[in-house]
Amino acid sequence: xxxxxETLTIxxxxxxxxxxxAEVGRVVQSSGVETGLCVAFVRHTSASLIIQENADPTxxxxxxxxxxxxxxxNRRWAHDAEGxxxxxxxxxxxxxxxSETIPIRGGRLALGTWQGLYLWEHRAHAHRRNIVVHVMGx
Amino acid sequence: xxxxxETLTIxxxxxxxxxxxAEVGRVVQSSGVETGLCVAFVRHTSASLIIQENADPTxxxxxxxxxxxxxxxNRRWAHDAEGxxxxxxxxxxxxxxxSETIPIRGGRLALGTWQGLYLWEHRAHAHRRNIVVHVMGx
Amino acid sequence: xxxxxETLTIxxxxxxxxxxxAEVGRVVQSSGVETGLCVAFVRHTSASLIIQENADPTxxxxxxxxxxxxxxxNRRWAHDAEGxxxxxxxxxxxxxxxSETIPIRGGRLALGTWQGLYLWEHRAHAHRRNIVVHVMGx
Numbered sequence: 296x297x298x299x300x301e302t303l304t305i306x307x308x309x310x311x312x313x314x315x316x317a318e319v320g321r322v323v324q325s326s327g328v329e330t331g332l333c334v335a336f337v338r339h340t341s342a343s344l345i346i347q348e349n350a351d352p353t354x355x356x357x358x359x360x361x362x363x364x365x366x367x368x369n370r371r372w373a374h375d376a377e378g379x380x381x382x383x384x385x386x387x388x389x390x391x392x393x394s395e396t397i398p399i400r401g402g403r404l405a406l407g408t409w410q411g412l413y414l415w416e417h418r419a420h421a422h423r424r425n426i427v428v429h430v431m432g433x
Numbered sequence: 434x435x436x437x438x439e440t441l442t443i444x445x446x447x448x449x450x451x452x453x454x455a456e457v458g459r460v461v462q463s464s465g466v467e468t469g470l471c472v473a474f475v476r477h478t479s480a481s482l483i484i485q486e487n488a489d490p491t492x493x494x495x496x497x498x499x500x501x502x503x504x505x506x507n508r509r510w511a512h513d514a515e516g517x518x519x520x521x522x523x524x525x526x527x528x529x530x531x532s533e534t535i536p537i538r539g540g541r542l543a544l545g546t547w548q549g550l551y552l553w554e555h556r557a558h559a560h561r562r563n564i565v566v567h568v569m570g571x
Numbered sequence: 572x573x574x575x576x577e578t579l580t581i582x583x584x585x586x587x588x589x590x591x592x593a594e595v596g597r598v599v600q601s602s603g604v605e606t607g608l609c610v611a612f613v614r615h616t617s618a619s620l621i622i623q624e625n626a627d628p629t630x631x632x633x634x635x636x637x638x639x640x641x642x643x644x645n646r647r648w649a650h651d652a653e654g655x656x657x658x659x660x661x662x663x664x665x666x667x668x669x670s671e672t673i674p675i676r677g678g679r680l681a682l683g684t685w686q687g688l689y690l691w692e693h694r695a696h697a698h699r700r701n702i703v704v705h706v707m708g709x
Contacts, residue, residue, distance in 0.1 A: 296434040296436075296572040298572075298606060298607065298708065298709065300606055300674060300676060330436060330438055331436065331567075331569075332470075332472060332567055332569065332608075334608060334672050334674060336672070336673060336674050336681065337683075338681070338682065338683030338686065339683055339685075339686070340622065340623055340624040340683070340685055340686055345526075345527045346478065346526070346531040347478055347523060347526070347527065348478040348523055351512055351514075353511040353512040354512045354520065354523050356511055356512075357510050357511050357512050357520050357523075357524070358523065358524060358527055361504070361508070361524050362527075365503070365641070366637070370637070372633050373629040373632055373633050374627055374629040374630045374632075374633050376627075382630065382633050385623060385624055385630050385633075385634065386633070386634060386637050388621075388622070388623070389621045389623065389634055389638075389667060390528045390666045390667065391527060391528065392530075392668075393622040393671065393686075394671065394672045394673070395531065395532065396472050396474070396532045396534055396672055397474060397532070398438060398472060398474050398565045398567040400438060400565070405474065405476070405565050406476065407475075407476030407477050407478070407563070409477075409478055410476065410477070410478055410531075425683070427674045427676070427681050429607075429608055429674040431569070431607075431608065431707070431708075432436065432569075433436065434572040434574075468574060468576055469574065469705075469707075470608075470610060470705055470707065483664075483665045484616065484664070484669040485616055485661060485664070485665065486616045486661055489650055489652075491649040491650040492650045492658065492661050494649055494650075495648050495649050495650050495658050495661075495662070496661065496662060496665055499642070499646070499662050500665075503641070528666045529665060529666065530668075533669065533670065534610050534612070534670045534672055535612060535670070536576060536610060536612050536703045536705040538576060538703070543612065543614070543703050544614065545613075545614030545615055545616070545701070547615075547616055548614065548615070548616055548669075569707070570574065570707075571574065
């Protein structure tokens with residue numbers, strides 16, 4: 296059993312959902328692990344991970360729109376010193392994922408045909424986001 | 434340290450929540466792993482996993498009803514080519530889980546007394562769903 | 572590759588969000604694992620885990636308030652035998668996490684500067700909650 300750990304840096308645009316499947320897949324492939332687990336972990340509390348459909352970009356637009364209504368900025372938040380988009384970003388993280396775990400099979404992420412791994416930037420400004428990718432297996 | 438990976442196929446009914454604890458537990462037991470981790474991963478973007486109470490079936494009925502109001506079908510979704518239940522299914526997946534990780538203890542899933550592992554079919558039609566179960570440990 | 576598994580018992584206050592970062596970090600440090608994965612798993616269906624900002628306590632107060640509106644107690648729930656806060660607790664668990672997986676780096680949890688690991692008590696009474704911590708690595 297072996298393991299590899301690497302940190303990816305992703306530059307996001309405001310309130311965007313960025314496909315990071317290829318970057319994470321590259322860590323798996325360069326690790327040489329054929330069968331195992333891959334964990335992606337976001338080191339932030341205002342950006343998060345989701346696994347979503349990779350075919351139609353309107354899915355991601357719908358998600359952002361729906362989420363902005365589920366967690367409205369114009370609500371009376373006590374934590375507002377960092378701007379109206381900050382506390383909603385924390386709430387969005389609470390109901391999406393800080394980490395995703397994906398099995399590795401045949402040296403690749405065992406994602407379904409229509410699955411992609413996405414980083415969701417919840418803030419209204421661009422950010423540098425760090426994601427630790429940990430691969431474990433044989 | 435050893436690992437076993439197996440793919441389960443579950444036939445779902447429309448908008449149902451299916452108990453898969455026994456099927457996943459069987460993979461753990463046949464692996465011979467005494468102490469370790471078990472990951473279940475759904476290879477779809479319109480069905481997801483939850484860990485929930487296994488005692489009273491009305492819990493699952495309440496969950497489906499509440500979720501159908503949290504993510505309404507009659508909202509104006511841009512992604513609607515696959516039917517009114519498709520985009521809500523993606524949104525439900527974003528806030529539930531694509532994978533669950535459960536420790537293994539004494540050769541069994543270390544679930545609490547009232548915990549079961551469930552596959553949630555979010556589409557309005559029956560589907561064949563594939564779940565990769567990965568067991569790692571000693 | 573080695574592994575360590577330990578069960579933590581946390582006494583919660585009603586509807587509180589408890590920082591368990593130090594307790595889980597202690598398991599990692601005493602395991603001697605330098606590089607690997609740490610999984611925390613709650614063995615209950617009415618308390619869950621989140622990773623959140625650790626700087627300003629109003630973040631946690633805002634989260635509890637927002638969540639209590641997202642999953643109202645005064646909704647018509649079919650499962651109500653254990654009190655009005657019980658079914659909402661199950662629904663809150665469905666959209667937060669039963670487990671969190673955190674990479675280990677340099678013998679410590681690879682959390683970002685502002686990240687803490689929290690146990691969220693969703694019931695209106697204090698409880699003893701068991702969390703299995705599983706550490707795997709080298």
